[in-house]
Amino acid sequence: MREAEVVVLGAGVAGLSLAQRLRDRGHQVLVVAQGLGEASRPPVALVNPLRGRRFTLAPEGERALEAALAFYSRFVPLHLGVYRPVPEGERSGVASRLGGLKHRWEEGGLLLxxxxxxxxxxxxERLAQGVPLAWAQVLAWEPPYLRLEGGGRVRGGVLVYAGGxxxxxxxxxxxxxVPGLVLTLLDYFPRAISYRVYLAGNALGGSYLPHEEAHHAPPPTEGEVEWLLAGAEALVGxxxxxxxxxxxxxxxxxxPHLFAVEGGFxxxxxxxxxxxxxxxxxxxxxxxxG
Structure with a gap:
């Protein structure tokens, strides 16, 4: 049986970020997962605290962006700058919702x-480097244990669920x-462009059309693909x-997305x-x- 001071269930961006934060503070940590988190592996991730068509600043958005910049830059290159079209008549309203986000106005829009x-x-992959990992399916949460497929167990002084x-x-x-769809493209957009959909690097994604919830990813529909491409065309012509x-x-x-549960968090x-x-x-x- 393996054990650690803190056992983290899940190897997506949340679980591996926590594992690295814990290692920074000298904790003994073990991450248990079936594999690197599926929902954390799209072609591109856009890190933008200004949300939706109404340009709503996410709760604690400035602080979260500051933490993300400092943390992720330790591991991979970050492609700075997200441009959002803003009609001239809407600029004063948008400006009132920006908080302290560093920005500048350009022709036709706003650059965050x-x-x-x-x-x-x-x-x-880089977050996982140096982190003890146990690749296994967890069958039960039985503090202080996680019961694994095949009859094994791991023990943690604190258990943290960081799965999806x-x-x-x-x-x-x-x-x-909520199923998400990102299209990979032959074109490349070094600076992200975002309004309803986003273009960044070689990816096109967005907040998708209404559809039924699904525990397993359904195949893309023609309507979804068409909606994304129409949004891209509106942005770049x-x-x-x-x-x-x-x-x-x-x-x-x-x-909140961080809360106490039996045996941990x-x-x-x-x-x-x-x-x-x-x-x-x-x-x-x-x-x-601690």
Missing amino acids: EEAFWLEPRPLL GRGAHLLGLWGRH YRPQVASAWRGVRFRLAP ALTGFGSTGFLYAPLLAGRLAEAL
Whole structure:
């Protein structure tokens, strides 16, 4: 039986960020997972605290962005700058919602200078370096143990659930399972452009059309692909050529996304905001654990 001071269930961006934060503070940590987190492996992750068509600043958005910049830059290159079109008549209203975000106005829109995009797969691989990992399916949450497929167990002084929707039933967490679609493109956009959909690097993604919840990723629909391409055309004036598609299922709970559970804590339910909030909340939990 393996054991550690802190056992983290889940090897997505939240679980691995927490593992690194804990290692920074000298904790003995073990991450248990079936593999690197599925929902944390789209082609591109956009880290932008200004959300939606109404340009709403996410709760603690400035602090979360600051933490994400400082943390992720230790592991992978960050591509700074997210441009958002803003009609001239709406600029004063948008400006009132920016808080202290570093920005500048350009012709036709707003540049968020410290929002950024990154490539998640290299990030996860580098976050996993130096972290003890146990690749296994967890069958039960039985503090201080996790019971594994095949009869094995791991023991933690503190258990942390940092998985997504696939293992949430272990703790009785019931949230929304939202399929996401990102198209990989033949074109490349070094600076992210975002309004309804986003273009960043070789990826096109967005907040998708209404659809039924799904615990397993359904295949992309013609309507979804058409909606994304139409959004891209509205931003850049043409339809980019599609090379392939990534499909994942995000797990969403109402905030807070860090809370106490039997035997420890849960750090989960971010939906599409995981890359924004993971470093901030993982740092808070690591600090609380001493």
